[in-house]
Amino acid sequence: DIQMTQSPSSISVSLGDRFTITCRASQDIGNYLSWYQQKPEKSPKLMIYRATNLEDGVPSRFSGSRSGSDYSLTINSLESEDTGIYFCLQHKQYPLTFGSGTKLEIK
Amino acid sequence: VQLVESGGGLVQPGKSLKLSCSASGFTFSSYGMHWIRQAPGKGLDWVAYISSSSGTVYADAVKGRFTISRDNAKNTLYLQLNSLKSEDTAIYYCARLWATMALDYWGQGVMVTVSS
Numbered sequence: 378d379i380q381m382t383q384s385p386s387s388i389s390v391s392l393g394d395r396f397t398i399t400c401r402a403s404q405d406i407g408n409y410l411s412w413y414q415q416k417p418e419k420s421p422k423l424m425i426y427r428a429t430n431l432e433d434g435v436p437s438r439f440s441g442s443r444s445g446s447d448y449s450l451t452i453n454s455l456e457s458e459d460t461g462i463y464f465c466l467q468h469k470q471y472p473l474t475f476g477s478g479t480k481l482e483i484k
Numbered sequence: 485v486q487l488v489e490s491g492g493g494l495v496q497p498g499k500s501l502k503l504s505c506s507a508s509g510f511t512f513s514s515y516g517m518h519w520i521r522q523a524p525g526k527g528l529d530w531v532a533y534i535s536s537s538s539g540t541v542y543a544d545a546v547k548g549r550f551t552i553s554r555d556n557a558k559n560t561l562y563l564q565l566n567s568l569k570s571e572d573t574a575i576y577y578c579a580r581l582w583a584t585m586a587l588d589y590w591g592q593g594v595m596v597t598v599s600s
Contacts, residue, residue: 411586420577420593421528426586464528466587471541473518473530 379404379467383476389484390455398450400465400476405446409469412441412450415462415478424463425450457483485509485589487578492594495568505561505578505591513556516581519563521574522593531576532563546572568598 380403390396400410408428413421423432425441428448438453452459460483465476491503505517519531532552533541540552551564561578575593582588 409584420590421587422590423586423588426582426588427584430585432586432588466528468581468584468586471533472543473533475528475530478527 378472379406379470379474381465381467381474381476383465383479385479386477387480387482389482391484392455392457394455396452396455396481398463398465398479398481400448402446402448402467404469406467406469408443409467410441410443410448411466411468413464413466414459415464417461421464452481455483485580487580487589487591489576489578489591489594492576492596494597494599496600497569497598499568501565501568501596503563503565503576503578503594503596505563507559507561507580510580512554512559517552517554517561518579518581518587519550519552519561520577520579520587520590521572521596522577523571523574526574529574533581534561565596568596570598572596573598 382401410428412425414424415421424435428443429441440451442449463479486508488506495501516535518533521531522528531543534552534554549567553562575595577590577593579587579590
C-alpha cells in the first residue's frame with residue numbers, strides 16, 4: 378500500500394500569514410493527489426485536484442505543488458474561514474490512502 | 485450534484501446493515517463511486533469502489549464482509565455491511581470519482597455504530 382505521510386499534524390497560524398502542508402508519498406503517485414478541507418461535522422470539500430489544479434470556487438490564495446515525492450498545499454494570506462482539517466488523498470492505486478490530516482487553527 | 489446517505493444506526497456486533505447513497509444532479513450511471521469512512525475523531529479510510537460498469541475493489545479490512553453495489557435505474561449506491569465489528573464504527577461517506585482527477589463530491593455522511 379502507498380503510505381501518505383502528512384505534516385504537520387496541527388498548527389496555529391496568524392491571520393494574513395502563509396502556511397504550507399506537505400504529504401510525502403512512499404511510492405510514485407504521478408500527481409494523482411488531491412487536497413480536501415473538512416470543517417467540524419461536515420463532509421470533506423475538494424480544494425486541489427491532480428496536485429496543482431484549483432477546484433472551481435476555491436479561493437486563489439490556495440495552491441498546490443509537487444517536488445519529487447512531496448506534495449504541498451499552500452495557503453497565502455490566511456483568513457479565518459480557512460480553519461479546519463486538511464487531508465491529502467492519493468488515487469494512483471488501490472487501496473486509496475489518505476494523509477493523517479492537519480488541523481489548522483488561527484492564532 | 486447531491487449525494488445523500490441513509491441507512492445508518494446502532495447495530496450489534498456480528499449483525500448486518502445496508503447503507504444507501506441517493507445521487508442527483510448528474511448522470512449517475514457514468515461515474516465510479518466510492519465509500520469512505522471516518523471513525524470518531526480519526527482520519528479518513530477508503531472502504532470500497534464501484535466503477536460505472538460495476539467493477540469493484542475493496543479495502544482489505546472489509547473484503548469478504550462488505551459489498552458495494554449500484555442501481556443505475558434508481559440513481560443509488562449501496563454498501564452492504566455484514567459481520568460487523570466494533571472497529572467498523574464510523575461515519576460512512578459516499579463520494580463521486582471525477583475521472584482521474586479526484587473525489588469531487590461527497591455526501592453528508594451516515595453514522596454506523598457497532599456496539600452490544
